[in-house]
Amino acid sequence: MTAFMAFQASRVELNASFEKTIPQHHPYIKNYVAHQADLVGLGNAVRIAVANPKGTIYDAAYLESLRRLSEEIFLAPGVNRVQMKSLWTPSTRWVGVTEDGLEGGPVVPDGYDGSARSLQQMEANIARSGEIGQLVALDRRSSVIYVPLLAKDADGQALNYAEFAQRLETLRTKYEQEGVQIHITGFAKIVGDLIEGVRAVLLFFGLAVVIATAFVFWYTRCARSTGLVVAVSLVAVIWQLGMLPTLGYALDPYSILVPFLVFAIGMSHGAQKMNGIMQDVGRGMHKLVAARFTFRRLFLAGLTALVADAVGFAVLLVIDIQAIRELAIAASVGVAMLIFTNLILLPILLSYTGVSAAAASRSLRDEVADTASGEKQKLWAWLDEFTQRRWAAIAVFIAVNLAAAGFIASTHLKIGDLDPGAPELRADSRYNQDVAFLNEAYGASSDVLAVMVKTPEGQCSQYATLNKVDALEWQLRQLDGVESTSTLALLNRRVLTGVNEGNPKWYEFLPNQDMLNMVTAGAPRGLYNDSCSLLTIYVYLRDHKAVTLNRVVELVDQFASVNDTKDVKFLLAAGSAGIDAATNIVVRDAWRQMLFLVYGAVVVLCFVTFRSWRAVMVAILPLVLTSILSEALMVALGIGVKVATLPVIALGVGIGVDYALYILSVTLAQMREGKSLSEGYYHALLFTGKVVMLTGITLAIGVITWVASPIKFQADMGLLLAFMFLWNMLGALILLPALAHFLLKTKAAPAPEAEAFGEATTKFNHA
Structure with a gap:
């Protein structure tokens, strides 16, 4: 039996799963899973920050290294290629206000050849993309490759986190030899x-x-x-x-x-x-x-x-x-x-x-000594x-x-x-140093909590709904720990300003349904889904500490209890911080229940034994x-x-x-x-x-x-x-x-x- 079990033990795998660490039956997670297909970039993901220690990202050699690294990551097994994003992906676009109206395109200009003119054009595009603080560092010295992951690869096999993390380390070593610095964060890297x-x-x-x-x-x-x-x-x-x-x-x-x-x-x-x-x-x-x-x-x-x-x-x-x-x-x-x-x-x-x-x-030494001397051992x-x-x-x-x-x-x-960062690792670990770098360089952590706003099909851009989203967004921005937010309502304010020659007087949320429909039609799909039945409120947090998450969750719950209607529902929660919030709630509820059950069982067993x-x-x-x-x-x-x-x-x-x-x-x-x-x-x-x-x-x-x-x-x-x-x-x-x-x-x-x-x-x- 032992020989057979030893053979079986040699087949034990050491791995982990993102899905196994989250409470699958909690309402927040059910909401997330139900709308997962409509949510962009809010699941299990890795952020790879590529820094140029010699200057800014507007350097031909740096951008070439970034391009090749982005392509290698794109081809890695387990990567959700549709939602992957970097400066080189077509989904990274810019929008600008010109004399002729609104213009836009990919941030990497057509015909990019690494020349000074191309780099200058790319710098202008990035400035108008809204990606500074997201994909591009505030000091312009690094950019991020955002890599969402699939639970299973193309062959239907569960993602092997150990192998994936090792692949990332191999790429880190390879490209750092070319003169760039790489910082990696995300669940896969922690595991x-x-x-x-x-x-x-x-x-x-x-x-x-x-x-x-x-x-x-x-x-x-x-x-x-x-x-x-x-x-x-x-x-x-x-x-x-x-x-x-x-x-x-x-x-x-x-x-x-x-x-x-x-x-x-x-x-x-x-x-x-x-x-x-x-x-x-x-x-x-x-x-x-x-x-x-x-x-x-x-x-x-x-x-x-x-x-x-x-x-x-x-x-x-x-x-x-x-x-x-x-x-x-x-x-x-x-x-x-x-x-x-x-x-x-x-x-x-x-x-x-x-x-x-x-x-x-020898085992009876104390007993024999007691009998001989008549005194107990000290x-x-x-x-x-x-x-x-x-x-x-x-x-x-x-x-x-x-x-x-x-x-x-x-x-x-x-x-x-x-x-x-990751409290499971030491504060001076490479991972937590990478987290500290991203937090400082991008002005916010990678902790995102998303609120889902469910509406009837085709009605996500209704003024009454977006007005409530705008109100919730304003309240969230006042919370300690919330760095910024992103919603369709905020985009409406910005576009309205843009089409009025950038005049800040127009930075207002107007009750004009035609205007809202026009902005919604050209908005990124991450802010709403294809059927216009789901809005997403992105809340970017300073960290994922329990006290920070509790503030956000309590505010959204209170807002939903007052503003939910038959057709419009404010639902928690997606994003890494949303999943952490759900996990914390499950752990809090199970903590005392678990101790009561353990002690109850031990009491019963002891009573059966001792009567x-x-x-x-x-x-x-x-x-x-x-x-x-x-x-x-x-x-x-x-x-x-x-x-x-x-x-x-x-x-x-x-x-x-x-x-x-x-x-x-x-x-x-x-x-x-x-x-x-x-x-x-x-x-x-x-x-x-x-x-x-x-x-x-x-x-x-x-x-x-x-x-x-x-x-x-x-x-x-x-x-x-x-x-x-x-x-x-x-x-x-x-x-x-x-x-x-x-x-x-x-x-x-x-x-x-x-x-x-x-x-x-x-x-x-x-x-």
Whole structure:
């Protein structure tokens, strides 16, 4: 099975899809998809700015390089050639007011030959084209090739973003050798850079495996059991990766964390099984009997924990974003594999291999030392203090204050991106430097939000409709974050001025239907569709931060609620910023819903396991504290809640419950035998608590190495996961016994006859 899955895993593709990162069923996206054929340049696109470091764009050598680059991009697979635009495409035109009226044509003049006269004519054409600040930089030192992309190429194959991004880099290298500078932005380039960085993350995954192996071996000093724990955890990863192509899925930059999470969860459970068998062998049991006893003691706690992990992943399916749903499926499959590999296969393998005698004796060192000296080991004795009222009250008091402070900080947690450019990449990355160049050179970002105005066929130029468009446009221009707008109403103002000798007194929106019809007939089709049933309001934004998008969306929604009629509807939203706005709304709505579902499922599973609401509270409250503090940490790190970070918030709950279940299940079992909370908890520390501490620290050290990743998203996730591993560990070791002191009741000791019967049964079972 493992050999087959390893072969399947070799076929896993690392790719991404623009369509999978957007909420397909959100009303904004439905509006966009319904009218996508009528919208020009508002989908997935790349902007390539070609700069002339030696002067302006009115240079023959520069324009020749631009022409050849434009042609190579035009022929690239996946490019929407009809809507591609540059200075050399026929769709880039100029319109001017002359003594004879309005004139126009392509910005590259007929008969262009690179001469001074041709360049002078081209400069005049560009000045009258309205493309300065759009295709041409404000300082005239660069121009843009606008490249809209198709979801599938001519052969019907999904666009391979890694290959497309690599093609762009090859062209960048080729043409920069000719003396121009090239800056590239767009979703395809972000994904390409993420995929390139993900390959480096695989090295960090390997480093985490090495660190985990070293720490487990340091703890056990048994090569065979350490090797089995690591090998079985890696088998689960191989099976999980092998299932992806089998189910028709691929890895993307957002789901690349899943294999490590599967490995981390596997190491946690595997170390518990290994430790239990090692201690039983140290007490003199045969390796087969030790494996059976450990399986019986820990299977229910392990199964509950893994089911909680799986539910934590599966809850992500409620989010209407395909990339997150595929991550949820991949992770749930991986956790399902762990139930077989780490809960069943590992004890079976250890029942054959056993553990070294020296390691088995060493595992009982603390227990033997306690018996010999009559005193508890210092660390375990200190932790046991939290079962007593004084230390328990201090722990609960500190936890309550941390929760209150964390909650106050978490109220500042934002939805969406908090920085310009691509927050997934580092601020000094090539991509974000390119974004900064375009923003400065063109006076606005590439973030465009489009409002669609739906009208009856042939009536998009009606005065009443355009007057409302004009009013909305004026209001949008007053918003902070809106750089400019473009509409058919604004074009009417400009044309009316132009046909009146450029007199600014005519810059007015007149109630003259004949004039409106005349302007509409000659307007670019990007402002309205062929059937004149859809108008487009282009809103050019300074950035795509959540606060900027919220202002625009709220204004348009308010305007639509007042001005929509039976025939005319103002619809959100298209454009890259419109898609971001829809995604932010879906993430905001799913954020709390997801946490409630995760906690609800974990509470139910814990109740089924413990049959006590008090025990459930003891297990859950430390997880709640970790969740609150994790959100506060996100505020401190400047991380917003978005597609990339939403899964990690949910994962902290599922992963953290493992620690609590292993410690609490052993503690409760001891208390049911009549032992005090202190005795039961101390026994749990010696049995499962040591491994909880080991795995918590080991995994935190493993993921903290990710801070060196070239991808900021991976570095941030490394910090968050390390924080969650450590705080869940501390919660299970400190806050759990403190809460147990106040919530759990010690049962009376069994009668002497029952105790004698129990001892006889134990001896019989051992025999």
